[in-house]
Amino acid sequence: MDADHWQEHAVNVTLDSMEGALNWIWDLETTVPRSSTSTVEGILKALADQHVSDSSILMLIVDVIITVLC
Numbered sequence: 001m002d003a004d005h006w007q008e009h010a011v012n013v014t015l016d017s018m019e020g021a022l023n024w025i026w027d028l029e030t031t032v033p034r035s036s037t038s039t040v041e042g043i044l045k046a047l048a049d050q051h052v053s054d055s056s057i058l059m060l061i062v063d064v065i066i067t068v069l070c
Helices: 015-027 038-048 054-069
Strands: none
Touching: 038 054
């Protein structure tokens, strides 16, 4: 299953990019089935993105772990 992406690669954080991302999230269809590996697929996509720093990936992984455990 292909994952939905707001952007094909990481973008700079600005007020406009945050607004665009939030609007994209609100417009997502909640009825679209997600696989049990969607989160891992997202992390792998971020790892492959040359626009994302290693520290950002680490923060993403920690956030996912905390979300899963809570």
